Amino acid sequence: MACKDDWQVAGRRKGASRRIKQHKTDSRQVSECQVDKQRIINAMNELRGEDFWLQWRNVLSEHLASSASVSSKKNEDVSLKDCVSYGLGNFASCISARYQLAMLLLLLETLHEGKRAVCQPTLFYLMHCGKALYNNMLWKNWSPQTLPKIVIIGNSFHGIQERMIQREFVRDYCCLSxxxxxxxxxxxxCSQRFLDVFNDTALIQFPPENLNRLADCTWTETSEPLYQHCTDLEIILREKHC
Incomplete structure (x- = not known):
């Protein structure tokens, strides 16, 4: 033990140093992730303004409409259920890969519009998605037997309602309302450090005993959402073919 007359400059302990270094690393990674996400969003917005994106969308939509017409006669379901992508590069550093990923995300938005039916217990992870996407997913599974199979991690429904004019909420998003x-x-x-990423997030469930409190007409009088009055729709709608 050192003499009481001796003194030393105290340095950080190794454990504390490692924690500080890890904190800086985590903060940098979160910051980089946010930048990458924004770059992809920007790339999607750029592609939306290009004529060739509309041509891609129309070709795919026409193909799916044609396949659906043939399958309906055979009583078969040929709607796309999965998407597999190979060959994408590092979209964080490669501009080409970033635009390729952006195009894929646009196509997936067009294909589903959130209208994904479930037949078994399913978790939907919908972080900061548009209101129409939630509403479409609910509509596609609109029955007191199916909704209990769904668990959502996403934006608070109550938070969505609070940010809207009530009459517009009821008119345009009837399933949500x-x-x-x-x-x-x-x-x-959520910790303060990740507040921008996970703010307003909730786990949402649909207990059967609660759903049974709704009137029977609630389940039979809900038509497919069209969003004719929405000027700020946050998803891309497929073109309807006759």
């Missing part, structure tokens, strides 16, 4: 009083929301915690 119908279940908001019977779904169960559990707010998910």
């Amino acid at each position: 119908n279940v908001i009083g019977v779904c169960e929301e559990t707010s998910l915690p």
Whole structure:
């Protein structure tokens, strides 16, 4: 032990140094992730303004409409269920890979519009998605037997409602407005450091006993959402073919 008359400049302990270094690394990674995400969003927005994107979308939509017409006569379901992508490079550093990924995301938006039916317990991870995407997913699974199979991690339904004019919410997003009083929301915690990424996030479930409180007409009088009055729609709608 050192003499009491001796003194030394105290330095950081190794453990503390490692924690500080790890914190800086985590903060840098989060920052880089946010930048990468914004770059992809910007690339998607750029592609939306290009004529060739519309041509891609129309070719794919026409093909799917033609296949659906043939399959309906054979009582077969040929709608796309999965997407497999190979060959994408590092979209964080490669501009070409970034635009390729952006195009893929645009095509997937066009294909599904969120209208994904489930037949078994399914988790939907919908972070900061548009209101129409939630509404479409609910509509596609609109029955008191199917909704209990769904668990959502995404934006709080109550938060969505609070940010809208009530009459527009009921008019344009009828499925959301119908279940908001019977779904169960559990707010998910988030540290201050990740607040921009995970703010307003909740786990949402649809207990059967709650759904049974809704009137029978709620389940039979809900038509496919068209969003004719929405000027700020946050998804791309497929063109309807006769």
